[in-house]
Amino acid sequence: MLTKLIGYEMKAFGRIILPLYAATIGMALIMGLSFRVMNDDVYSNLWGAVVIMIFTTLILATMVMTGVLCVQRFYRNLLGNEGYLMFSLPVGTHQLILAKVLGSLIWAILGGVAGVCTVLALGLTAVPLSETSDLFKRLILNMRLMPLDKILGTGAVWLLIVILGFVATLMQIYASLAIGHQWMEHRILGSVLAYFGINLVKNIVGGLLLQVGYHTGWTSIFMSQMERGDMSVWQVQLSIIVSSIVMIAIYSAAAWFLLDRRINLE
Numbered sequence: 001m002l003t004k005l006i007g008y009e010m011k012a013f014g015r016i017i018l019p020l021y022a023a024t025i026g027m028a029l030i031m032g033l034s035f036r037v038m039n040d041d042v043y044s045n046l047w048g049a050v051v052i053m054i055f056t057t058l059i060l061a062t063m064v065m066t067g068v069l070c071v072q073r074f075y076r077n078l079l080g081n082e083g084y085l086m087f088s089l090p091v092g093t094h095q096l097i098l099a100k101v102l103g104s105l106i107w108a109i110l111g112g113v114a115g116v117c118t119v120l121a122l123g124l125t126a127v128p129l130s131e132t133s134d135l136f137k138r139l140i141l142n143m144r145l146m147p148l149d150k151i152l153g154t155g156a157v158w159l160l161i162v163i164l165g166f167v168a169t170l171m172q173i174y175a176s177l178a179i180g181h182q183w184m185e186h187r188i189l190g191s192v193l194a195y196f197g198i199n200l201v202k203n204i205v206g207g208l209l210l211q212v213g214y215h216t217g218w219t220s221i222f223m224s225q226m227e228r229g230d231m232s233v234w235q236v237q238l239s240i241i242v243s244s245i246v247m248i249a250i251y252s253a254a255a256w257f258l259l260d261r262r263i264n265l266e
Helices: 002-037 042-079 093-126 129-144 148-180 187-216 218-228 233-261
Strands: none
Touching (some): 002 042, 002 093, 042 093, 093 148, 093 233, 148 187, 148 233
């Protein structure tokens, strides 16, 4: 049933996002070709400005719409009128939440892929083929001189950090929406206040942990290691990963509890 829920999310996203992806890549091709054939006269300069403006608008619209859909799908589908149908399905609340998160995450990854395709489309059309070929040859040569396993491992870890950061942010928003929905009126306002309230609590807890670290000496040890360069990259990566997982667990538990035990669709 989870796969069906994710498939439903993919279709709901795709109806809006896929045309934006196609339009952005198409505009990148047009802009690249325009740069190749454009002269320095007034008409060409005006055409270039218009193309760049449309291209920039499409990129911003795609990014904004992706974020809006991630939030809107959760709010309307679970906390709006559609919630009566969703919570009547033979699935657990955790599966409903997980479907929203995975659907949003998949489309965020596809957005990154579309961004790479946009850059390639722009580069391959704007730069002569001979120069592009030389660039790829130099890139491949440089990659052969580097330890490929180390590059792939480091890239995979940073990709994991980005994914966990995205999920943590998304779950914070979902938890804020669930908290705001406890209000009888002005639920959107309640959700916004809950979001900033969560950030305030995080800052307070972070300040208290710094104070504890200062009095126990851990902060001094940490700072001295950073100044001497003794702290390795994997230690920083591990701390980010652990903190993200903790945040995801807290937000998920809060969202699940409010949706499963305190849901109010009136």
